[in-house]
Amino acid sequence: MSASSSNAARAETPGAQPLPDVRVWADHVTKEFGGAADGGAVVAVVDASLKVSRGEFVTLVGPSGCGKSTLLNIIAGLIEPTDGRILIDGQEEANRRRHFGYMFQRDLLLPWRNIRANVALGIEVLGVPKRKAREMAGTILDEFGLGGFADKYPVQLSGGMRQRAAFMRTLLCQREILLLDEPFGALDALTRSVMQEWLLKLWGRHHHTIIFITHDIEEAVFLSDRILTMSARPGRIKNEFRVDLPRPRDHTILTTPAFTALKQRVLDDIYEESVRTAEAG
Amino acid sequence: MVEPVEGGRRDRVVTRLKHALPLLITVTVIILVWEFFGKITGEPEYVLPPLHKILITAVDRSLDKLLPATSVTVQEIMAGFALGTIVGFLLGVATFHVETLRRAIMPLVIASQAVPVLAIAPILVIWFGFGIEPKIIVAGLIVFFPVTINTMAGLGAVERDVINLMNSLDATPRQVFFKVRFPAALPAIFTGLKNAAVISVIGAIVGEWVGSDAGLGPVMIAANSAFKTDLVFAAILYLAVIGVSLFLAVSLAERKLIAWHFLTRNPRG
Ligand SMILES: Nc1ncnc2c1ncn2[C@@H]1O[C@H](COP(=O)(O)OP(=O)(O)OP(=O)(O)O)[C@@H](O)[C@H]1O
Ligand SMILES: [Mg+2]
Numbered sequence: 001m002s003a004s005s006s007n008a009a010r011a012e013t014p015g016a017q018p019l020p021d022v023r024v025w026a027d028h029v030t031k032e033f034g035g036a037a038d039g040g041a042v043v044a045v046v047d048a049s050l051k052v053s054r055g056e057f058v059t060l061v062g063p064s065g066c067g068k069s070t071l072l073n074i075i076a077g078l079i080e081p082t083d084g085r086i087l088i089d090g091q092e093e094a095n096r097r098r099h100f101g102y103m104f105q106r107d108l109l110l111p112w113r114n115i116r117a118n119v120a121l122g123i124e125v126l127g128v129p130k131r132k133a134r135e136m137a138g139t140i141l142d143e144f145g146l147g148g149f150a151d152k153y154p155v156q157l158s159g160g161m162r163q164r165a166a167f168m169r170t171l172l173c174q175r176e177i178l179l180l181d182e183p184f185g186a187l188d189a190l191t192r193s194v195m196q197e198w199l200l201k202l203w204g205r206h207h208h209t210i211i212f213i214t215h216d217i218e219e220a221v222f223l224s225d226r227i228l229t230m231s232a233r234p235g236r237i238k239n240e241f242r243v244d245l246p247r248p249r250d251h252t253i254l255t256t257p258a259f260t261a262l263k264q265r266v267l268d269d270i271y272e273e274s275v276r277t278a279e280a281g
Numbered sequence: 282m283v284e285p286v287e288g289g290r291r292d293r294v295v296t297r298l299k300h301a302l303p304l305l306i307t308v309t310v311i312i313l314v315w316e317f318f319g320k321i322t323g324e325p326e327y328v329l330p331p332l333h334k335i336l337i338t339a340v341d342r343s344l345d346k347l348l349p350a351t352s353v354t355v356q357e358i359m360a361g362f363a364l365g366t367i368v369g370f371l372l373g374v375a376t377f378h379v380e381t382l383r384r385a386i387m388p389l390v391i392a393s394q395a396v397p398v399l400a401i402a403p404i405l406v407i408w409f410g411f412g413i414e415p416k417i418i419v420a421g422l423i424v425f426f427p428v429t430i431n432t433m434a435g436l437g438a439v440e441r442d443v444i445n446l447m448n449s450l451d452a453t454p455r456q457v458f459f460k461v462r463f464p465a466a467l468p469a470i471f472t473g474l475k476n477a478a479v480i481s482v483i484g485a486i487v488g489e490w491v492g493s494d495a496g497l498g499p500v501m502i503a504a505n506s507a508f509k510t511d512l513v514f515a516a517i518l519y520l521a522v523i524g525v526s527l528f529l530a531v532s533l534a535e536r537k538l539i540a541w542h543f544l545t546r547n548p549r550g
Contacts, residue, residue, distance in 0.1 A: 073445075076449055078445055078448050078449060095451065097448070097449060097450075097451040098451055100449065102446075102449035104442060104445065104446060104449075106442060108440075108442055108443055108446045110443070110460075110461065110464070110465075111541055111542075111544075112464045112465075112467075112539065112541045112542075113541075121450075121460065122450050124460070125447070125450040125451070125452045125456055125460070126450065126451075153541050153544050155544050155545065156544065173450070
């Protein structure tokens with residue numbers, strides 16, 4: 001952990017104390033990749049700050065390559081920021097990985113493990129004995145209606161099922177904070193909307209704290225309490241939108257005026273950034 | 282799914298036959314030419330004995346000569362294969378994980394493969410004598426290389442994202458190795474092992490060739506200088522059977538141990 005001295009000073013400043021219910025606080029995070037040796041640094045994230053409260057569903061949207069995954073990786077403790085810091089419940093921790101259930105853009109199921117063993121992977125790594133872990137995986141698979149596929153291998157499942165299995169692997173670790181990087185990005189529209197409702201139901205039961213990434217603004221509005229838009233690279237947090245749509249939500253909300261109006265506002269905000277990215281690329 | 286099972290099975294047999302047909306034709310032609318080579322060209326029999334003579338010799342001389350020799354050679358091959366596989370695997374794992382070691386050793390390993398084993402074998406005989414040891418070492422020496430190279434390649438073929446997944450679970454390096462890298466490397470390792478199975482036979486025979494009084498090598502040398510070409514070919518036949526058997530054994534283990542690797546996408550999926 002490399003908290004610079006200026007960061008340490010900031011933490012002691014009165015008024016900089018986090019709200020009691022802030023679980024995740026990314027504090028002025030900047031990330032540069034590579035150096036002069038690699039032919040110049042890529043600045044992926046610049047001075048990004050965000051706070052996520054307990055039980056809140058926050059979504060990051062932004063054009064491709066703007067640094068969303070990088071920011072999530074920093075929060076998760078997979079890469080260290082060049083500058084800035086991450087606080088969990090107001091604390092800076094040397095190893096914060098254990099706080100998060102991280103779901104990657106791809107399902108990353110291991111082809112040599114059947115679905116049950118894949119779902120058990122997370123808790124096995126955490127030290128649950130193999131047999132017990134597989135038992136627990138079997139139970140959660142039954143619970144989510146994939147029990148019949150427990151002995152199948154990943155190649156034998158559809159994309160939607162694989163994604164759900166990856167989700168269960170994450171859920172079984174029982175982390176209160178979920179980091180979800182475009183979990184439905186690779187799915188077809190219909191499966192995706194089923195999965196979105198599934199996720200909301202799940203969240204309605206467990207009230208995880210969720211940081212969600214997507215390209216899909218409709219998805220962001222449908223799921224979130226709050227949406228943060230990011231600028232084109234180098235990624236900054238640009239604007240914040242509160243989503244005051246009633247819950248529980250289902251797909252019938254998609255055509256309501258309040259929904260489409262908000263969707264339009266977020267779209268307008270992100271549109272110029274996407275054009276900039278497209279022109280640069 | 283809808284087609285009748287019986288019809289499906291018959292179709293499969295027919296396709297298999299169709300696929301095997303070219304091989305059947307080549308083999309038949311070779312057998313015929315071989316069998317009648319002497320009759321066609323008028324060459325003496327010891328140049329290329331007719332096939333049936335070779336088979337007769339292979340059976341007639343099995344008990345007194347060929348099988349005892351085979352037992353010695355098989356021991357050398359198995360020991361060489363085991364030695365080369367273990368050393369090759371460990372070397373692959375070590376060089377994959379320690380870059381300094383990779384830099385320090387890999388050039389030498391590659392250079393060792395550029396030197397013909399036939400040149401090294403006599404030296405090994407001087408060092409280790411005429412017993413079984415130099416043959417095991419020669420076999421091991423040519424076996425370890427494909428195992429090492431394939432182990433390294435397999436361990437390195439794991440996607441960055443999968444490692445990230447393991448890191449997000451706060452996995453230890455040990456867990457990353459045993460739960461991800463090693464199983465991911467198995468298909469490549471088996472490719473190396475199948476390669477190794479075939480060349481281990483060559484290793485043992487080269488070892489026998491330069492100094493030995495037991496095994497199929499000496500049988501061939503003696504038979505050759507006595508113009509007993511049928512016995513030479515009979516010994517070669519034994520060697521071929523050994524090599525193919527070892528290859529099939531490794532393939533069978535592969536099918537059993539990494540069955541997942543042979544799964545194909547479910548058409549419904
Ligand atoms: N390890 C790395 N080394 C160098 N550059 C990197 C690295 N990881 C990401 N980058 C660069 O940082 C920028 C941001 O990448 P990132 O993956 O965070 O974007 P993203 O917003 O998640 O994009 P997408 O929407 O396509 O997933 C990109 O230009 C990328 O090339
Ligand atoms: Mg990304």
